[in-house]
Amino acid sequence: xxxxxxxxxxxxxxxxxxxLESLNINVIQNEILSIIGPSNSGKTTFLRALxxxxxxxxxxxxxxxxYLDGGSIFDISMEDLRxxxxxxxxxxxxxxxxxxxxxxxxxxxxxxxxxxxxxxxxVERALKDASLWDEVKDRLKSSxxxxxxxQQQRLCIARILAINPEVILFDEPCSGLDPISTVKVEESMIxxxxxxxxxxxxxxxxxASRVSDRTVFxxxxxxxxxxxxxxxxVSPKExxxxxxxxxxxx
Amino acid sequence: MRRIIDTIIxxxxxxxxxxxxxxxxxxxxxxFMESFAFFKDFxxxxxxxxxxxxPDSEPALxxxxxxxxxxxxxxxxxxxxxxxxxxxxALYISEVVSKSVRDVLKSLVELMAAIPSVVIGFIGxxxxxxxxxxxxxxxxxxTAFSGSVMLAFxxxxxxxxxxxxxxxxxxxxxxxxxxxxxxxxxxxMRRIVLKTARPGIMAAIMLGIxxxxxxxxxxxxxxxxxxxxxxxxxxxxxxxxxxxxxEMGETVKGSMHYKALFSIGLVLFLITFxxxxxxxxxxxxxxxx
Ligand SMILES: Nc1ncnc2c1ncn2[C@@H]1O[C@H](COP(=O)(O)OP(=O)(O)OP(=O)(O)O)[C@@H](O)[C@H]1O
Ligand SMILES: [Mg+2]
Numbered sequence: 001x002x003x004x005x006x007x008x009x010x011x012x013x014x015x016x017x018x019x020l021e022s023l024n025i026n027v028i029q030n031e032i033l034s035i036i037g038p039s040n041s042g043k044t045t046f047l048r049a050l051x052x053x054x055x056x057x058x059x060x061x062x063x064x065x066x067y068l069d070g071g072s073i074f075d076i077s078m079e080d081l082r083x084x085x086x087x088x089x090x091x092x093x094x095x096x097x098x099x100x101x102x103x104x105x106x107x108x109x110x111x112x113x114x115x116x117x118x119x120x121x122x123v124e125r126a127l128k129d130a131s132l133w134d135e136v137k138d139r140l141k142s143s144x145x146x147x148x149x150x151q152q153q154r155l156c157i158a159r160i161l162a163i164n165p166e167v168i169l170f171d172e173p174c175s176g177l178d179p180i181s182t183v184k185v186e187e188s189m190i191x192x193x194x195x196x197x198x199x200x201x202x203x204x205x206x207x208a209s210r211v212s213d214r215t216v217f218x219x220x221x222x223x224x225x226x227x228x229x230x231x232x233x234v235s236p237k238e239x240x241x242x243x244x245x246x247x248x249x250x
Numbered sequence: 251m252r253r254i255i256d257t258i259i260x261x262x263x264x265x266x267x268x269x270x271x272x273x274x275x276x277x278x279x280x281x282f283m284e285s286f287a288f289f290k291d292f293x294x295x296x297x298x299x300x301x302x303x304x305p306d307s308e309p310a311l312x313x314x315x316x317x318x319x320x321x322x323x324x325x326x327x328x329x330x331x332x333x334x335x336x337x338x339x340a341l342y343i344s345e346v347v348s349k350s351v352r353d354v355l356k357s358l359v360e361l362m363a364a365i366p367s368v369v370i371g372f373i374g375x376x377x378x379x380x381x382x383x384x385x386x387x388x389x390x391x392x393t394a395f396s397g398s399v400m401l402a403f404x405x406x407x408x409x410x411x412x413x414x415x416x417x418x419x420x421x422x423x424x425x426x427x428x429x430x431x432x433x434x435x436x437x438x439m440r441r442i443v444l445k446t447a448r449p450g451i452m453a454a455i456m457l458g459i460x461x462x463x464x465x466x467x468x469x470x471x472x473x474x475x476x477x478x479x480x481x482x483x484x485x486x487x488x489x490x491x492x493x494x495x496x497e498m499g500e501t502v503k504g505s506m507h508y509k510a511l512f513s514i515g516l517v518l519f520l521i522t523f524x525x526x527x528x529x530x531x532x533x534x535x536x537x538x539x
Contacts, residue, residue, distance in 0.1 A: 053429065053430060056435075058348050078434075079432045079433070079434055080432070081432075082429065082430055082431065082432040083431075083432040086430065086431070087430040089423070089430070091423055092423075093423040093426060093427030093430075094427070095424055095427055096424060096442075096445070096446050105428075105431070106431040106432060109432075109433065109437065110432065159431065160431070163431060
Protein backbone atom coordinates (compact mmCIF):
# COMPACT_ATOMS: atom_id res chain seq x y z
CA UNK A 1 0.00 0.00 0.00
CA UNK A 2 1.48 3.26 -1.19
CA UNK A 3 0.72 6.64 0.33
CA UNK A 4 -0.57 8.93 -2.37
CA UNK A 5 -0.98 11.94 -0.10
CA UNK A 6 0.64 12.47 3.25
CA UNK A 7 -0.44 15.32 5.48
CA UNK A 8 2.11 16.26 8.09
CA UNK A 9 1.09 18.34 11.09
CA UNK A 10 -1.15 20.63 9.04
CA UNK A 11 -2.88 23.56 10.76
CA UNK A 12 -5.15 25.97 8.89
CA UNK A 13 -6.27 29.44 9.90
CA UNK A 14 -8.83 31.96 8.66
CA UNK A 15 -8.20 35.45 10.02
CA UNK A 16 -5.75 33.82 12.46
CA UNK A 17 -8.60 31.71 13.84
CA UNK A 18 -7.56 28.08 13.93
CA UNK A 19 -9.88 25.94 11.81
CA LEU A 20 -7.81 22.78 11.52
CA GLU A 21 -5.33 21.81 14.21
CA SER A 22 -2.22 19.68 13.66
CA LEU A 23 -3.65 17.09 11.30
CA ASN A 24 -1.69 13.98 10.45
CA ILE A 25 -3.30 11.77 7.88
CA ASN A 26 -2.42 9.75 4.82
CA VAL A 27 -4.39 8.83 1.73
CA ILE A 28 -3.57 5.49 0.18
CA GLN A 29 -3.27 5.01 -3.55
CA ASN A 30 -6.52 3.86 -5.22
CA GLU A 31 -8.63 4.02 -2.11
CA ILE A 32 -11.76 5.98 -1.39
CA LEU A 33 -11.29 7.85 1.86
CA SER A 34 -14.43 9.35 3.34
CA ILE A 35 -14.44 12.32 5.66
CA ILE A 36 -17.48 12.68 7.87
CA GLY A 37 -18.26 15.10 10.66
CA PRO A 38 -20.71 17.78 11.76
CA SER A 39 -21.01 21.16 10.09
CA ASN A 40 -18.07 23.54 10.56
CA SER A 41 -15.72 20.76 11.59
CA GLY A 42 -13.31 21.80 8.83
CA LYS A 43 -13.96 19.11 6.22
CA THR A 44 -14.15 21.50 3.30
CA THR A 45 -11.17 23.45 4.55
CA PHE A 46 -9.14 20.25 4.67
CA LEU A 47 -10.13 19.27 1.14
CA ARG A 48 -9.36 22.70 -0.23
CA ALA A 49 -6.00 22.64 1.51
CA LEU A 50 -5.06 19.58 -0.54
CA UNK A 51 -5.33 21.30 -3.93
CA UNK A 52 -4.52 24.73 -2.53
CA UNK A 53 -7.86 26.31 -3.38
CA UNK A 54 -7.68 27.96 0.05
CA UNK A 55 -4.58 29.87 -0.97
CA UNK A 56 -6.78 32.19 -3.04
CA UNK A 57 -8.40 33.49 0.13
CA UNK A 58 -6.34 36.39 1.44
CA UNK A 59 -7.31 35.72 5.06
CA UNK A 60 -6.10 32.12 4.93
CA UNK A 61 -2.81 30.89 6.31
CA UNK A 62 -1.43 27.49 7.23
CA UNK A 63 1.39 25.66 8.90
CA UNK A 64 2.62 22.16 8.23
CA UNK A 65 3.23 20.17 5.07
CA UNK A 66 1.31 18.17 2.48
CA TYR A 67 3.13 15.69 0.26
CA LEU A 68 1.89 14.28 -3.03
CA ASP A 69 3.88 11.22 -4.11
CA GLY A 70 6.53 12.27 -1.61
CA GLY A 71 6.99 15.81 -2.95
CA SER A 72 5.64 18.91 -1.22
CA ILE A 73 2.58 20.36 -2.94
CA PHE A 74 3.90 23.81 -2.17
CA ASP A 75 6.92 23.23 -4.42
CA ILE A 76 4.90 22.82 -7.61
CA SER A 77 2.76 25.46 -9.28
CA MET A 78 -0.89 25.66 -8.29
CA GLU A 79 -1.90 24.92 -11.89
CA ASP A 80 0.14 21.72 -12.07
CA LEU A 81 -1.13 20.69 -8.66
CA ARG A 82 -4.77 21.16 -9.66
CA UNK A 83 -4.19 19.23 -12.82
CA UNK A 84 -3.02 16.33 -10.71
CA UNK A 85 -5.63 16.79 -7.96
CA UNK A 86 -9.08 17.47 -9.39
CA UNK A 87 -11.93 18.76 -7.27
CA UNK A 88 -15.69 18.47 -7.41
CA UNK A 89 -17.74 20.98 -5.44
CA UNK A 90 -21.00 20.62 -3.56
CA UNK A 91 -22.84 22.80 -6.05
CA UNK A 92 -22.38 21.80 -9.68
CA UNK A 93 -20.05 24.33 -11.32
CA UNK A 94 -20.44 23.95 -15.07
CA UNK A 95 -18.83 26.75 -17.04
CA UNK A 96 -21.19 28.90 -19.09
CA UNK A 97 -20.52 27.14 -22.40
CA UNK A 98 -21.72 24.05 -24.23
CA UNK A 99 -21.41 20.55 -22.79
CA UNK A 100 -18.70 19.75 -25.30
CA UNK A 101 -16.70 22.90 -24.57
CA UNK A 102 -16.93 22.29 -20.83
CA UNK A 103 -15.03 19.05 -21.25
CA UNK A 104 -12.41 20.14 -23.77
CA UNK A 105 -11.81 23.51 -22.11
CA UNK A 106 -9.08 22.42 -19.72
CA UNK A 107 -7.38 19.73 -21.85
CA UNK A 108 -7.14 22.15 -24.76
CA UNK A 109 -5.66 24.83 -22.58
CA UNK A 110 -3.16 22.42 -21.11
CA UNK A 111 -2.18 21.29 -24.59
CA UNK A 112 -3.15 17.67 -23.94
CA UNK A 113 -5.14 17.46 -27.16
CA UNK A 114 -5.41 19.47 -30.34
CA UNK A 115 -7.00 17.52 -33.18
CA UNK A 116 -10.77 17.55 -33.53
CA UNK A 117 -10.92 13.74 -33.64
CA UNK A 118 -8.95 13.52 -30.39
CA UNK A 119 -11.34 15.97 -28.80
CA UNK A 120 -14.38 13.99 -29.89
CA UNK A 121 -12.86 10.79 -28.52
CA UNK A 122 -11.96 12.46 -25.24
CA VAL A 123 -15.45 13.90 -24.78
CA GLU A 124 -17.01 10.52 -25.41
CA ARG A 125 -14.68 8.66 -23.07
CA ALA A 126 -15.04 11.21 -20.26
CA LEU A 127 -18.83 11.28 -20.52
CA LYS A 128 -18.99 7.48 -20.56
CA ASP A 129 -16.77 7.21 -17.49
CA ALA A 130 -19.06 9.66 -15.71
CA SER A 131 -22.12 7.63 -16.85
CA LEU A 132 -23.59 10.61 -18.68
CA TRP A 133 -22.93 9.74 -22.31
CA ASP A 134 -26.30 8.14 -23.08
CA GLU A 135 -28.24 11.09 -21.73
CA VAL A 136 -26.43 13.86 -23.56
CA LYS A 137 -24.84 12.34 -26.65
CA ASP A 138 -27.38 14.07 -28.92
CA ARG A 139 -27.05 17.51 -27.38
CA LEU A 140 -23.35 18.03 -26.86
CA LYS A 141 -23.59 21.44 -28.49
CA SER A 142 -26.27 22.78 -26.16
CA SER A 143 -25.51 24.87 -23.10
CA UNK A 144 -24.38 23.06 -19.98
CA UNK A 145 -26.50 25.43 -17.93
CA UNK A 146 -29.64 23.82 -19.32
CA UNK A 147 -28.96 20.40 -17.79
CA UNK A 148 -30.47 19.11 -14.58
CA UNK A 149 -28.48 19.40 -11.35
CA UNK A 150 -27.51 15.73 -11.37
CA GLN A 151 -26.42 15.89 -14.98
CA GLN A 152 -24.41 19.03 -14.29
CA GLN A 153 -22.66 17.31 -11.42
CA ARG A 154 -21.74 14.32 -13.57
CA LEU A 155 -20.59 16.72 -16.30
CA CYS A 156 -18.25 18.21 -13.72
CA ILE A 157 -16.93 14.72 -13.00
CA ALA A 158 -16.44 14.13 -16.71
CA ARG A 159 -14.63 17.44 -16.95
CA ILE A 160 -12.20 16.38 -14.25
CA LEU A 161 -11.65 12.98 -15.84
CA ALA A 162 -10.77 14.70 -19.11
CA ILE A 163 -7.60 16.13 -17.60
CA ASN A 164 -6.74 12.71 -16.23
CA PRO A 165 -5.81 13.63 -12.65
CA GLU A 166 -4.28 11.31 -10.06
CA VAL A 167 -6.48 12.27 -7.14
CA ILE A 168 -10.08 13.48 -7.14
CA LEU A 169 -11.55 15.41 -4.23
CA PHE A 170 -15.32 15.29 -3.80
CA ASP A 171 -16.98 17.83 -1.51
CA GLU A 172 -20.50 16.65 -0.69
CA PRO A 173 -21.10 15.84 -4.35
CA CYS A 174 -24.61 14.57 -3.77
CA SER A 175 -25.98 17.12 -1.32
CA GLY A 176 -28.16 18.74 -3.97
CA LEU A 177 -29.14 15.59 -5.83
CA ASP A 178 -32.14 13.28 -5.79
CA PRO A 179 -31.66 9.63 -4.71
CA ILE A 180 -31.40 8.28 -8.25
CA SER A 181 -28.77 10.79 -9.34
CA THR A 182 -26.98 10.07 -6.07
CA VAL A 183 -26.80 6.38 -6.88
CA LYS A 184 -25.41 7.21 -10.32
CA VAL A 185 -22.72 9.47 -8.91
CA GLU A 186 -21.80 6.84 -6.31
CA GLU A 187 -21.57 4.18 -9.00
CA SER A 188 -19.24 6.27 -11.08
CA MET A 189 -17.14 6.96 -7.99
CA ILE A 190 -16.67 3.27 -7.26
CA UNK A 191 -15.79 2.70 -10.91
CA UNK A 192 -13.20 5.45 -10.75
CA UNK A 193 -11.37 3.85 -7.85
CA UNK A 194 -9.50 1.55 -10.24
CA UNK A 195 -7.67 4.46 -11.78
CA UNK A 196 -7.81 7.29 -9.28
CA UNK A 197 -7.38 8.00 -5.59
CA UNK A 198 -10.50 9.56 -4.11
CA UNK A 199 -11.17 11.69 -1.06
CA UNK A 200 -14.87 12.14 -0.36
CA UNK A 201 -16.38 14.60 2.08
CA UNK A 202 -19.96 13.72 2.83
CA UNK A 203 -22.71 14.74 5.19
CA UNK A 204 -24.39 11.45 4.49
CA UNK A 205 -23.00 8.83 6.86
CA UNK A 206 -24.65 6.01 4.89
CA UNK A 207 -22.94 7.17 1.73
CA ALA A 208 -19.57 6.93 3.46
CA SER A 209 -20.34 3.39 4.55
CA ARG A 210 -21.51 2.45 1.04
CA VAL A 211 -18.57 3.64 -1.01
CA SER A 212 -15.44 4.12 1.05
CA ASP A 213 -12.55 1.91 2.10
CA ARG A 214 -11.55 4.01 5.05
CA THR A 215 -13.40 6.70 6.97
CA VAL A 216 -12.21 9.65 9.06
CA PHE A 217 -14.35 11.40 11.62
CA UNK A 218 -13.61 15.13 11.99
CA UNK A 219 -14.81 17.17 14.92
CA UNK A 220 -14.00 20.81 15.69
CA UNK A 221 -10.99 20.84 13.39
CA UNK A 222 -9.44 17.68 14.77
CA UNK A 223 -9.39 14.04 13.75
CA UNK A 224 -11.31 12.05 16.31
CA UNK A 225 -10.97 8.66 14.70
CA UNK A 226 -9.74 7.07 11.49
CA UNK A 227 -10.07 3.47 10.40
CA UNK A 228 -11.36 1.05 7.82
CA UNK A 229 -14.97 1.76 7.07
CA UNK A 230 -16.16 -1.65 8.30
CA UNK A 231 -14.48 -1.27 11.68
CA UNK A 232 -15.38 2.38 12.20
CA UNK A 233 -19.03 1.80 11.53
CA VAL A 234 -19.39 -1.49 13.39
CA SER A 235 -17.23 -0.87 16.42
CA PRO A 236 -16.06 2.73 16.76
CA LYS A 237 -13.40 3.26 19.39
CA GLU A 238 -14.53 6.74 20.41
CA UNK A 239 -17.84 7.62 22.06
CA UNK A 240 -18.15 10.77 19.89
CA UNK A 241 -17.82 8.78 16.68
CA UNK A 242 -20.48 6.35 17.79
CA UNK A 243 -22.85 9.17 18.73
CA UNK A 244 -22.34 10.83 15.36
CA UNK A 245 -22.82 7.79 13.15
CA UNK A 246 -25.86 6.66 15.07
CA UNK A 247 -27.32 10.13 14.63
CA UNK A 248 -27.38 11.13 18.28
CA UNK A 249 -25.75 14.49 17.55
CA UNK A 250 -24.52 16.70 14.70
CA MET B 251 -57.77 54.52 3.95
CA ARG B 252 -54.82 52.33 2.91
CA ARG B 253 -56.57 51.70 -0.36
CA ILE B 254 -56.88 55.41 -1.05
CA ILE B 255 -53.20 56.08 -0.27
CA ASP B 256 -52.26 53.18 -2.50
CA THR B 257 -54.28 54.57 -5.39
CA ILE B 258 -52.86 58.05 -4.91
CA ILE B 259 -49.29 56.80 -4.87
CA UNK B 260 -49.99 54.71 -7.91
CA UNK B 261 -51.40 57.73 -9.74
CA UNK B 262 -48.44 59.93 -8.78
CA UNK B 263 -45.92 57.37 -9.95
CA UNK B 264 -47.84 56.86 -13.15
CA UNK B 265 -48.00 60.57 -13.92
CA UNK B 266 -44.29 61.02 -13.19
CA UNK B 267 -43.50 58.24 -15.62
CA UNK B 268 -45.81 59.61 -18.26
CA UNK B 269 -44.45 63.10 -17.76
CA UNK B 270 -40.87 62.05 -18.46
CA UNK B 271 -41.98 60.25 -21.60
CA UNK B 272 -43.91 63.32 -22.69
CA UNK B 273 -40.87 65.50 -22.12
CA UNK B 274 -38.71 63.31 -24.31
CA UNK B 275 -41.34 63.39 -27.03
CA UNK B 276 -41.67 67.17 -26.70
CA UNK B 277 -37.94 67.74 -26.94
CA UNK B 278 -37.71 65.45 -29.90
CA UNK B 279 -40.58 67.08 -31.76
CA UNK B 280 -39.22 70.53 -31.02
CA UNK B 281 -35.81 69.57 -32.44
CA PHE B 282 -37.49 67.89 -35.33
CA MET B 283 -39.68 70.85 -36.23
CA GLU B 284 -36.85 73.38 -36.19
CA SER B 285 -34.64 71.05 -38.22
CA PHE B 286 -37.42 70.32 -40.66
CA ALA B 287 -37.85 74.04 -41.30
CA PHE B 288 -34.11 74.27 -41.85
CA PHE B 289 -33.96 71.40 -44.29
CA LYS B 290 -36.69 73.04 -46.38
CA ASP B 291 -34.25 75.85 -47.17
CA PHE B 292 -30.97 73.99 -47.00
CA UNK B 293 -30.19 70.69 -48.67
CA UNK B 294 -29.80 67.93 -46.09
CA UNK B 295 -26.99 66.18 -47.94
CA UNK B 296 -25.08 69.45 -48.18
CA UNK B 297 -25.64 69.84 -44.45
CA UNK B 298 -24.22 66.46 -43.54
CA UNK B 299 -21.42 66.23 -46.13
CA UNK B 300 -20.46 69.90 -46.43
CA UNK B 301 -16.91 70.57 -45.30
CA UNK B 302 -17.36 74.22 -44.33
CA UNK B 303 -19.20 75.75 -41.43
CA UNK B 304 -19.37 79.49 -42.23
CA PRO B 305 -22.71 80.65 -40.91
CA ASP B 306 -21.82 84.33 -41.37
CA SER B 307 -20.47 84.26 -44.92
CA GLU B 308 -22.50 85.17 -47.99
CA PRO B 309 -24.06 82.77 -48.91
CA ALA B 310 -23.90 81.09 -45.51
CA LEU B 311 -22.38 77.58 -45.47
CA UNK B 312 -23.75 75.05 -43.03
CA UNK B 313 -21.62 71.94 -43.60
CA UNK B 314 -21.12 69.91 -40.46
CA UNK B 315 -18.80 67.20 -41.77
CA UNK B 316 -15.82 68.73 -39.99
CA UNK B 317 -17.85 68.87 -36.77
CA UNK B 318 -18.93 65.25 -37.11
CA UNK B 319 -15.32 64.25 -37.78
CA UNK B 320 -14.25 66.33 -34.78
CA UNK B 321 -16.78 64.70 -32.46
CA UNK B 322 -15.93 61.29 -33.84
CA UNK B 323 -12.17 61.71 -33.44
CA UNK B 324 -12.41 62.98 -29.89
CA UNK B 325 -14.84 60.23 -28.94
CA UNK B 326 -12.80 57.49 -30.59
CA UNK B 327 -9.63 58.69 -28.89
CA UNK B 328 -11.39 58.85 -25.53
CA UNK B 329 -12.68 55.30 -25.97
CA UNK B 330 -9.29 53.93 -26.99
CA UNK B 331 -7.92 55.30 -23.75
CA UNK B 332 -10.85 54.78 -21.40
CA UNK B 333 -12.04 51.29 -22.40
CA UNK B 334 -8.91 49.24 -21.70
CA UNK B 335 -8.04 51.27 -18.61
CA UNK B 336 -11.58 50.96 -17.25
CA UNK B 337 -11.83 47.22 -17.83
CA UNK B 338 -8.50 46.61 -16.18
CA UNK B 339 -9.41 48.87 -13.28
CA ALA B 340 -12.71 47.06 -12.87
CA LEU B 341 -10.97 43.68 -12.94
CA TYR B 342 -8.45 44.87 -10.40
CA ILE B 343 -11.08 46.26 -8.04
CA SER B 344 -13.31 43.25 -8.34
CA GLU B 345 -10.88 40.36 -8.51
CA VAL B 346 -7.57 41.32 -6.99
CA VAL B 347 -7.92 43.48 -3.91
CA SER B 348 -9.55 42.61 -0.60
CA LYS B 349 -13.11 43.64 0.17
CA SER B 350 -12.29 46.71 2.25
CA VAL B 351 -9.91 48.10 -0.38
CA ARG B 352 -12.55 47.36 -2.98
CA ASP B 353 -15.12 49.50 -1.19
CA VAL B 354 -12.69 52.39 -0.86
CA LEU B 355 -11.55 52.23 -4.48
CA LYS B 356 -15.09 51.98 -5.74
CA SER B 357 -16.29 55.03 -3.90
CA LEU B 358 -13.22 56.94 -5.06
CA VAL B 359 -14.04 56.09 -8.66
CA GLU B 360 -17.63 57.11 -8.12
CA LEU B 361 -16.38 60.37 -6.62
CA MET B 362 -14.54 61.01 -9.89
CA ALA B 363 -17.91 61.17 -11.61
CA ALA B 364 -18.83 64.11 -9.44
CA ILE B 365 -16.05 66.39 -10.71
CA PRO B 366 -17.73 69.13 -12.78
CA SER B 367 -16.72 69.19 -16.42
CA VAL B 368 -15.52 72.79 -16.15
CA VAL B 369 -12.99 71.67 -13.58
CA ILE B 370 -11.83 68.83 -15.80
CA GLY B 371 -11.51 71.28 -18.70
CA PHE B 372 -9.63 73.70 -16.50
CA ILE B 373 -7.16 71.08 -15.34
CA GLY B 374 -6.72 69.98 -18.94
CA UNK B 375 -5.99 73.54 -20.00
CA UNK B 376 -3.44 74.19 -17.29
CA UNK B 377 -1.72 70.83 -17.07
CA UNK B 378 -2.34 68.71 -20.15
CA UNK B 379 -2.36 71.27 -22.97
CA UNK B 380 1.17 72.61 -22.36
CA UNK B 381 2.44 69.05 -21.93
CA UNK B 382 0.93 67.94 -25.23
CA UNK B 383 2.45 70.92 -27.01
CA UNK B 384 5.96 70.19 -25.72
CA UNK B 385 5.77 66.41 -25.83
CA UNK B 386 4.52 66.04 -29.40
CA UNK B 387 6.12 69.24 -30.63
CA UNK B 388 2.95 70.69 -32.17
CA UNK B 389 2.09 74.37 -32.62
CA UNK B 390 -0.76 74.23 -30.11
CA UNK B 391 -1.67 71.85 -27.34
CA UNK B 392 -5.37 72.49 -27.95
CA THR B 393 -5.90 69.30 -29.95
CA ALA B 394 -8.34 66.45 -30.42
CA PHE B 395 -5.91 64.33 -28.44
CA SER B 396 -6.09 66.60 -25.39
CA GLY B 397 -9.87 66.45 -25.57
CA SER B 398 -9.75 62.67 -25.78
CA VAL B 399 -7.56 62.34 -22.71
CA MET B 400 -9.75 64.55 -20.56
CA LEU B 401 -12.95 62.97 -21.83
CA ALA B 402 -11.50 59.56 -21.07
CA PHE B 403 -11.32 60.74 -17.47
CA UNK B 404 -14.97 61.66 -17.59
CA UNK B 405 -16.07 58.38 -19.13
CA UNK B 406 -14.06 56.19 -16.79
CA UNK B 407 -16.23 56.41 -13.67
CA UNK B 408 -19.29 55.18 -15.57
CA UNK B 409 -17.35 52.49 -17.37
CA UNK B 410 -15.51 51.29 -14.27
CA UNK B 411 -18.52 51.21 -11.95
CA UNK B 412 -20.86 49.41 -14.30
CA UNK B 413 -18.31 46.91 -15.58
CA UNK B 414 -17.19 46.25 -12.02
CA UNK B 415 -20.77 45.42 -11.13
CA UNK B 416 -20.96 43.07 -14.09
CA UNK B 417 -17.67 41.39 -13.23
CA UNK B 418 -18.54 41.11 -9.59
CA UNK B 419 -21.84 39.42 -10.33
CA UNK B 420 -20.15 36.58 -12.22
CA UNK B 421 -20.98 33.59 -10.01
CA UNK B 422 -17.97 32.55 -7.96
CA UNK B 423 -18.69 28.95 -8.92
CA UNK B 424 -17.50 29.67 -12.46
CA UNK B 425 -14.21 30.97 -11.15
CA UNK B 426 -13.68 28.12 -8.72
CA UNK B 427 -14.65 25.61 -11.39
CA UNK B 428 -12.07 26.98 -13.79
CA UNK B 429 -9.37 27.35 -11.14
CA UNK B 430 -9.93 23.81 -9.90
CA UNK B 431 -9.30 22.62 -13.45
CA UNK B 432 -5.83 24.12 -13.31
CA UNK B 433 -6.50 27.44 -15.01
CA UNK B 434 -4.34 30.32 -13.86
CA UNK B 435 -5.94 33.34 -12.29
CA UNK B 436 -5.32 35.33 -15.45
CA UNK B 437 -6.78 32.65 -17.73
CA UNK B 438 -9.83 32.47 -15.51
CA MET B 439 -10.30 36.22 -15.69
CA ARG B 440 -9.94 36.36 -19.45
CA ARG B 441 -11.80 33.26 -20.52
CA ILE B 442 -14.46 32.96 -17.85
CA VAL B 443 -14.96 36.21 -15.97
CA LEU B 444 -14.67 38.65 -18.86
CA LYS B 445 -16.62 36.37 -21.15
CA THR B 446 -19.52 36.01 -18.75
CA ALA B 447 -19.55 39.68 -17.87
CA ARG B 448 -19.31 40.80 -21.50
CA PRO B 449 -22.87 42.08 -21.96
CA GLY B 450 -22.55 44.23 -18.84
CA ILE B 451 -19.15 45.50 -19.90
CA MET B 452 -20.48 46.38 -23.38
CA ALA B 453 -23.31 48.32 -21.78
CA ALA B 454 -20.82 50.13 -19.55
CA ILE B 455 -18.77 51.09 -22.60
CA MET B 456 -21.83 52.32 -24.47
CA LEU B 457 -23.01 54.45 -21.56
CA GLY B 458 -19.49 55.88 -21.21
CA ILE B 459 -19.45 56.72 -24.91
CA UNK B 460 -22.84 58.37 -24.55
CA UNK B 461 -21.38 60.63 -21.91
CA UNK B 462 -18.37 61.49 -24.09
CA UNK B 463 -20.41 62.30 -27.19
CA UNK B 464 -22.65 64.70 -25.31
CA UNK B 465 -19.90 66.39 -23.31
CA UNK B 466 -19.57 70.09 -24.12
CA UNK B 467 -17.66 72.22 -21.66
CA UNK B 468 -14.41 70.26 -21.59
CA UNK B 469 -14.11 69.95 -25.35
CA UNK B 470 -14.93 73.61 -25.83
CA UNK B 471 -12.08 74.53 -23.49
CA UNK B 472 -9.32 72.28 -24.81
CA UNK B 473 -9.86 71.10 -28.36
CA UNK B 474 -9.06 74.38 -30.08
CA UNK B 475 -12.43 75.02 -31.77
CA UNK B 476 -11.23 75.00 -35.33
CA UNK B 477 -13.85 73.78 -37.79
CA UNK B 478 -11.49 72.26 -40.31
CA UNK B 479 -11.26 68.60 -41.09
CA UNK B 480 -8.13 67.53 -39.17
CA UNK B 481 -5.43 65.27 -40.59
CA UNK B 482 -4.33 63.80 -37.27
CA UNK B 483 -5.43 63.75 -33.68
CA UNK B 484 -2.76 66.31 -32.88
CA UNK B 485 -4.64 69.06 -34.66
CA UNK B 486 -7.36 71.31 -33.24
CA UNK B 487 -10.91 70.19 -33.93
CA UNK B 488 -14.38 71.40 -33.19
CA UNK B 489 -17.20 69.20 -31.98
CA UNK B 490 -20.93 69.42 -32.57
CA UNK B 491 -21.65 70.16 -28.93
CA UNK B 492 -19.07 72.95 -28.78
CA UNK B 493 -20.61 74.68 -31.82
CA UNK B 494 -24.08 74.66 -30.34
CA UNK B 495 -22.90 75.91 -26.96
CA UNK B 496 -20.70 78.62 -28.39
CA GLU B 497 -22.99 79.98 -31.08
CA MET B 498 -26.48 79.62 -29.72
CA GLY B 499 -26.19 82.83 -27.73
CA GLU B 500 -25.18 84.91 -30.75
CA THR B 501 -27.85 83.90 -33.21
CA VAL B 502 -31.09 85.65 -33.98
CA LYS B 503 -34.03 83.51 -32.98
CA GLY B 504 -35.67 82.00 -36.05
CA SER B 505 -32.75 82.70 -38.38
CA MET B 506 -31.16 80.05 -40.60
CA HIS B 507 -28.15 79.88 -38.32
CA TYR B 508 -30.43 79.32 -35.33
CA LYS B 509 -32.26 76.50 -37.08
CA ALA B 510 -28.99 74.99 -38.28
CA LEU B 511 -27.85 74.69 -34.68
CA PHE B 512 -31.04 72.86 -33.85
CA SER B 513 -30.36 70.48 -36.70
CA ILE B 514 -26.97 69.72 -35.20
CA GLY B 515 -28.80 69.09 -31.95
CA LEU B 516 -31.03 66.62 -33.75
CA VAL B 517 -28.02 64.77 -35.17
CA LEU B 518 -26.49 64.58 -31.68
CA PHE B 519 -29.76 63.44 -30.20
CA LEU B 520 -30.03 60.65 -32.75
CA ILE B 521 -26.46 59.52 -32.10
CA THR B 522 -26.84 59.38 -28.31
CA PHE B 523 -30.25 57.79 -28.67
CA UNK B 524 -28.72 55.06 -30.80
CA UNK B 525 -25.89 54.50 -28.32
CA UNK B 526 -28.27 54.25 -25.37
CA UNK B 527 -30.47 51.91 -27.33
CA UNK B 528 -27.55 49.58 -28.05
CA UNK B 529 -26.50 49.75 -24.39
CA UNK B 530 -30.02 48.77 -23.36
CA UNK B 531 -29.91 45.83 -25.72
CA UNK B 532 -26.77 44.56 -24.01
CA UNK B 533 -28.12 45.16 -20.51
CA UNK B 534 -31.34 43.38 -21.39
CA UNK B 535 -29.41 40.44 -22.75
CA UNK B 536 -27.55 40.27 -19.46
CA UNK B 537 -30.75 39.97 -17.48
CA UNK B 538 -32.32 37.26 -19.58
CA UNK B 539 -29.49 34.83 -18.94
N1 LIG C 1 -13.43 31.54 3.58
C1 LIG C 1 -13.55 31.49 4.91
N2 LIG C 1 -13.30 32.58 5.67
C2 LIG C 1 -13.38 32.54 7.01
N3 LIG C 1 -13.74 31.44 7.71
C3 LIG C 1 -14.00 30.32 7.03
C4 LIG C 1 -13.94 30.28 5.59
N4 LIG C 1 -14.24 29.02 5.18
C5 LIG C 1 -14.51 28.33 6.31
N5 LIG C 1 -14.36 29.09 7.42
C6 LIG C 1 -14.58 28.65 8.81
O1 LIG C 1 -13.86 27.48 9.00
C7 LIG C 1 -14.60 26.54 9.77
C8 LIG C 1 -14.67 25.22 9.05
O2 LIG C 1 -15.43 25.39 7.86
P1 LIG C 1 -15.59 24.26 6.77
O3 LIG C 1 -16.26 24.88 5.60
O4 LIG C 1 -14.28 23.64 6.52
O5 LIG C 1 -16.56 23.26 7.50
P2 LIG C 1 -17.26 21.93 6.94
O6 LIG C 1 -16.86 20.85 7.83
O7 LIG C 1 -16.98 21.79 5.49
O8 LIG C 1 -18.79 22.26 7.18
P3 LIG C 1 -20.05 21.85 6.27
O9 LIG C 1 -20.38 20.44 6.62
O10 LIG C 1 -21.13 22.79 6.74
O11 LIG C 1 -19.69 22.04 4.85
C9 LIG C 1 -15.95 27.18 10.01
O12 LIG C 1 -15.99 27.66 11.34
C10 LIG C 1 -16.02 28.31 9.04
O13 LIG C 1 -16.72 29.39 9.60
MG1 LIG D 1 -18.18 21.89 3.68
